[in-house]
Every structure is written in structure tokens, then in C-alpha cells.
Amino acid sequence: MTTVVLPSDGSAYSIxxxxxxxxxxxxxxxxxxxxxxxxxxxxxxxxxxLTREQMMQWASEAAHDAFIAIAxxxxxxxxxxxxxxCIGEPANExxxxxxxxxxxxxxxxxxxxxxxxxxxxxxxxAKVLAQAPIPVVLVPLRNLEGGGQPSGIA
Numbered sequence: 001m002t003t004v005v006l007p008s009d010g011s012a013y014s015i016x017x018x019x020x021x022x023x024x025x026x027x028x029x030x031x032x033x034x035x036x037x038x039x040x041x042x043x044x045x046x047x048x049x050l051t052r053e054q055m056m057q058w059a060s061e062a063a064h065d066a067f068i069a070i071a072x073x074x075x076x077x078x079x080x081x082x083x084x085x086c087i088g089e090p091a092n093e094x095x096x097x098x099x100x101x102x103x104x105x106x107x108x109x110x111x112x113x114x115x116x117x118x119x120x121x122x123x124x125x126a127k128v129l130a131q132a133p134i135p136v137v138l139v140p141l142r143n144l145e146g147g148g149q150p151s152g153i154a
Contacts, residue, residue, distance in 0.1 A: 010066035013109030028076035037063035091127030
């Protein structure tokens with residue numbers, strides 16, 4: 001069984017990664033998929049007005065919204081999905097989850113901005129790639145064919 005961590009923010013990039021993961025012949029089945037959404041920690045003045053319970057509820061709702069488009073793509077024979085949501089620095093949380101569930105690989109979408117913009121602006125994918133002790137498959141969004149549906153794998 002291949003254990004995969006699949007981060008999702010609900011974007012077309014996340015959907016492209018899910019489609020790539022489920023493409024025939026990419027990974028041998030059965031697949032144990034850990035779908036994860038990370039809500040960045042709220043800091044500064046707004047943090048004083050939120051309880052931990054409120055933040056966890058917000059994280060749960062954000063994860064639900066992020067998973068709506070992806071969960072149906074993962075419903076295939078011999079694919080087992082566990083959903084996770086957490087609060088923190090996204091790259092750190094993704095890598096920590098991959099270690100705690102003994103993942104074989106992390107599959108994630110990328111905006112494909114290039115090394116320069118990633119260095120200047122930061123990139124969760126670049127940080128995961130730098131920190132992860134396991135292989136990371138980055139799936140770019142090639143184009144939007146067929147009514148806005150992502151296609152392709154890199």
C-alpha cells in the first residue's frame with residue numbers, strides 16, 4: 001500500500017494534484033491517502049478575539065470547503081482517504097503529517113511561478129520540498145481545458 005499526503009486548499013492547483021494522483025499508472029494501488037488542509041495561524045490583534053475552539057471550528061469549515069471538489073476524485077477502488085485539518089505554518093504541518101502517518105510521498109499542486117518568485121514571495125511547495133524527508137511530487141496546473149478543469153501531470 002502506498003501512503004500519500006495530499007494537501008488541499010480547494011484551488012484548481014489542488015484539484016490538478018488530485019487528478020494526477022488518481023491517474024492510472026501513476027501510483028500502485030491500494031492507496032492510503034491523507035487529505036490535509038492547513039489554516040495558517042492567526043496572529044496580531046485579531047488573535048486576541050478568537051478562542052482556540054473558534055479557530056478549530058474555522059479550520060474544520062475551511063477544510064470542508066477545500067475538500068468538496070477533491071473528495072469525489074479520490075473515490076476509487078482500493079483508495080482509502082483520511083481527512084485532516086490543522087492550524088499552523090502550512091509547510092511544517094504538511095511535513096509533520098507525512099512523518100506521523102509514515103507517508104511514502106507527498107503529492108501537491110504548484111502555481112509554477114519559478115525559482116525567483118518563489119524565493120521572493122515564498123512558496124509552500126518550495127518549503128515542503130526543502131523540508132520533506134520523503135519524495136515530493138509537484139503537479140503544475142498546465143491549462144484549463146474542458147470548462148475550467150485542470151489536466152496534465154509533470
